[in-house]
Structure formats: C-alpha cells, structure tokens
Amino acid sequence: MSRRLVGSAAATLAMVMVAGCGGGSQADGKIELSLGLFSDFGYDKLIEEYQASHSNIKIEQRKVKMEQHNTQLATQLAGGRGAADIVALEEGVVSQFRASKDKFVNLAEYGAKDLKDQWAGWKWNQGTADGGEFVLGLGTDMGSLGLCYRADLFAAAGLPTDRAEVAKLWPTWADYAKAADTFTAKTPNVKFVDTARNVYKAILDQTEEGYFAKDDSYIAEKNDKVKTAFDQAAALGTKQQTGALEPFSQDWNVALKQGSFATTTCPAWALALIKAGAGDAAAGKWDVTTAPGGGGNWGGSFLAVPKQGKHPKEAYELAKWLTAPEQQKRIFKETGNLPSQPKVYQDAEVQATVNEYFNKAPVGQIFATSAESLKPTYRGTKDSKVGPVFGTALTRVEQGKQSAAEAWTQALKEATDAAK
C-alpha cells in the first residue's frame, strides 16, 4: 500500500472519529462557534446573552485544566484541525504561541487595532507581534498581585490582623521573611506560606526582565533578580516555613480546608480558587492585602482565533464582545477576575467592590492600585520552558532533597538547556 493511500485512509478514519466533536455549521443553519477555555472565565451568562441577541450563532464552551489546554492546543495547531474557534492563551504561554503566529488569524485584518486604547498598554503589547502589526489575541483579565492571609492564624501568632497593618508589616519580601520567622516561632505547627514556588514567581513577576531580556536573549544566569528571588523563596523552604504543596492541586485544596498554611500569594484570579478550596467554613477568615515589593502581574489571558476555524469573522466578533469593557466589568463583579483595561478598573463601581468571603476586603481598590503600579515582566519565547525548572528546584529544597545552592546550580543548568 502506498504511503499516500495509507495516509488518506488514516485521515478518513480520523475524520470519521472527530466528526462527533467537530465544530462548523449545524443542520439548522446556525453558525456554531466553540470556545476553548481553562478554569473559570465567567462567560456562562454572557454567552447566553450573546446567543439571544445573535440568533444565528450557537456557542459551545470547552473547559479543561490549563496545562492540558495548552498541550491540546499545540497538537491541534500541529494537526491542522480540532482547535476551538476561539482559544484562550494564558499570559505565561502567549509568547510561545506568538512564535507560531502563522497558525492564528491576524485580528488586525478585522479591525482589532482600533480597539487598542481599551487595554493597558503592556497588556495590548503582550497580545501582539511584529511591532503591533500582528494582533494575536485580545486581552481578557489580568493578574495583578495581592497577598492573602488567614487573620485568625495571624492573631494566634500575635501578628496584626487588620489588612492595613498587615501591609505595613511587609513593605519588602525581606520583611515578609521576618514576619514568617515571628509566625513560626509562635506557632511552629502551622506553615507560614503554602509553597516557595509561588513566592518565587511573585517576586520575579515584579521585575521587568526575568529569564529573558527584552530582546529575547537568555539572561537567567546573569540576572541578579532571578537569583535574589530564588534565594528569598528557597530560604523559606530551607526553614521549613512552607507547606511544600503543589499550587492549586488537590493537596493544596485539602491544606486550605485544614487551615494548615497562613499566607499565599494571590493574583486577582486566585481568590476564586482559594474560596473554592477553603470552603464556607473558612468564610471571613481569609483576607487580602497588598503584596510585598509592589505591583506585579501574574497570569491573565487572551482570546485568539486559530486559522483553522471556519468562521474567523464571527469568532472575532464574539472575542471582541467578550473582552469589551462592559463585559469585563461584569465578569469582575461575578468572578473577581480583574479587568485588563484601566478605564474599567478605575471605574467607581469596580473600585467600590468588596469581597464578602475575604472579610469584606475592598478587592477592587487593592487590585486596581496594584495594577497601576505594576511593571509587567517581559516573557521570552521560551519562558514557559525555562520557568518550571526553577519551580521544581524549589520543591527539591522544600522536600529537603537539596540545599538551596545545589538546587540553584542544577536548575540553572537545566534552564540553559531548555533555553537552547
């Protein structure tokens, strides 16, 4: 059998198999659009509304876990079929997909450039390529940093519980480490922070350049900021002040429920995860305050349109609507995902928003202030390959397998390999 024949036979079979989940036009004449998402974008109600006002459009949401979403998207782009009409790209991987931008629709063709002023400048830039000529994705939320803490555990350790005073406790990460020492001395059985990895990520997200310089050259080994962030986070691990938990995992949820750690870094989108994990029993015990070291951005996403979709125009219209200011405001009120548009987060109503679960913390004000002062980190094309290496290195320190120095040396070697 010739290779071509085998190939076409395989393709036919594959087509038969994916036919069940394929998008495209339905028999009833409606245009079916699929949305490939992870976690909660808060689109459920908005989609119903959009379908009601656009009678020819039918929308299907596909939600999977983020890591799985990225892997799936990569294979779908490689295979040329199967991707949703609109896909979410998380800030950590957007630079990686930007390198394969020929697989995506340039949204500028549909007039996306006119929308530019809606977003914070850096957010818009992250979603574009070729000096702004190629618009890859429209920004959804952003992840300006805050710090969440358990007020009751702080009280037990003799630390202040009021969020303004807690903020005064840690202007810098060094002060945060001091607070950790005080806390551990008083209540040694409770961990001060869930994981060193998130502390590391947060510190690094407060710098403008991390593993890569703005010209995309690899600088991790000579960038003091990377080393400083690593050392500060590793020190917490060495002193056993961290829970050594995998962030956002099942174990992390259990630890939240058991109240076995007192602080965690929280970008705006993490509030919903903490609430879900800790449950109603911990309502009012968690609170939010300013993160040490100033503003920073961790996470937030973009909506992009893969080229393989059948209805790029309709997909763009939907993405444009979902990311428009009015919708971002509504999503914030519903899920707490922070709008990436200054006009929206400066809006009086957004600023006045409090989160009942987090002891009525003025989350609108806290996160918007943090958003104002943030310096977004430049993400290199290979950022998503290099970053995790340092995360696992910190886990080794927390598990007591390696000293901070050993872990750093190994991580640097692995990172250099990954950056090649």
Next chain:
Amino acid sequence: MTVTRPETEAAPAVSVSPSKEPKRFRLSNWDAKYTPYLIIAPFFVVFGIFGLYPLIYTAWVSLHDWQLIDGDQGFIGLDNYVKLFGDANFWNALFNTLSLFVLSTVPQLLAALGLAALLDRGLRGSAFWRAGVLLPNVISVAAVALVFAQFFGRDFGIVNFLLGFVGIDPIDWRAETWASHLAVSTMVMWRWTGYNALLYLAAMQSVPKDMYESATLDGAGRWRMFWSITVPSIRPTILFTVVTSTIGGLQLFAEPALFDPAFATSNSTGGSDRQFQTLVLYMYEKGFRLFDAGYAATVAWMLFLVVLVVAVINFTLTRRIAGKG
C-alpha cells in the same frame, strides 16, 4: 436429497488430476486457500494504519529537527540519537522504568499465581470471587491513580496514618525515589493482579485432574503438586502474561503521571528530581511540554527497542524456568 447425494459422493471418485476438477470444486479450493487471509486481513490493515505506519513515521520524525507546532525544521540524521545517549535524564527515566517494571511485575505475577491457585480450589460462591478479582481492572486507571495518590498523601494520606500506628514517621511518598516507586508499583499491582489471576485460573482448570489424583496416590503434597504439575502445565499462559506485562510495564504512564500532583496543574517531570519519571513520561515532557517532537520520537523508538529486548529476554528466561519444573 436422494438425487444430489450420489453426485457429491461421486465427485471425488471422478476427479483424476487437479486440472480436470469441476469448476465448483476449484472455486471451493480457492476459497479454502485464500479466505483465511481475507478474514485476518482487517487486522493487518488496521495494524498497518495504526501500528506500522506510526512506527515508521515516528522513525522518520526522529531523524529530523521537528517542532510540534511548526513541523519539520530539517533533516539532522542521527543527531537526536547521539544526544539521547548522552542525556542523563534519559538514563534516569530508563532506570525508573525498569525499576518500576520489576517492582510491579514480579510480585504481581507471583501474587496472581497464588490467587489463581486459591480460586481453583472450589471456594463457595466461586463466581463472586472470580468476578471480584477482575474489578480493579475494570475501574478506570485515572480513578485508581487519583484514589491512590490520596492514599499516599504526605500530610493527610491514609497510608502514613496507618504507618503512624506502628511508630513509623510520615513518609513523603513523592520525594524519595524508592518510596515513589513503591507507591506507583502498588497501583499497578492492584490493577493487574486479578486480571492475570483469571488468566492463570482458566489455564489451571484445563489441567487434567487425574494427574493430581495419581500424584496424591504417590504421596505428593499440595506445594509439590503446585510446582510440579500446575505451573509446568500452564506454562504457555505464564509466557503470555510475562510478555504482556513486560510491554505494559515498560510503557507505564498514567499511574506515575497522575501520582504527581504537578501533572494536572503545571509542568510535571515525574517528581521534583524526576524520581519516578518513566520513559513514556519523559517522552511526554519532551513532545508535549517542550514541543520537541523529533526528540520525543527518538525516545519513543528507544522505548520500542527496550521493550523488544526485555520481552525477548523474559520469554527465553521464563521458558527455561517453567520448563525445568
């Protein structure tokens, strides 16, 4: 009936040489010759499409600098293989794979043999017990792995809780190499012991009972009968299970992947220092996390060769051991 019967009976008598066979007979001859091939053809067609073609294509990909999304970046010959042989992570994954394979397969098959022998002794409600041992195999591997991952939790796991009663300090099951291998092997054993036991049981029931009777008359004990009659009699089945367990064991993926809490939430490497990263997990990391499809294809081909070699070794070894009995 009475009319046709003499005709058909006469047919062989009339035929002298094949060339003079009646047409109908020649057709049935052709039928007998080629129909079997036709009947097994679907398997080989499907195997060709889903087995052979990917295998050859993978070999082709492994000879290229191939990025998952952007595709072929040029032919590089055996560069990927050269890199692989100098890759400490590859050898680590190979070690983990073999270690997990031995740790899970050997006790598993021995336990299955014992279990089958017990089931063969005519227990009350035998159908219930026989169906029962297969249950773990029916449950989805993801569910099994998730439950076991909870059992082996560091802080709130039931295994550490029970160990606490006998004065053993909590073990961080994911941090240590041996502990993680033990935990993952337990999962594999739990899933496959019953399945293999049923295969053994089926074979045991076809062993002629008079052999046991005469052995009893000769004064042989149960233990002696088991090793001298049962095991040699079910040798083909043992060979079969050894080969299938080898293939399955070396391709271990879901259990170690889901045992790592990092798998679903961030980028898993099978433990913080690759303590339980198997070859397939390493291939996954390279191909689907780092998007280096060429290198992943190289790992896949090495895995194929390793499975081939280990399967042949096992086959010969088992044949010898079981043959001696």
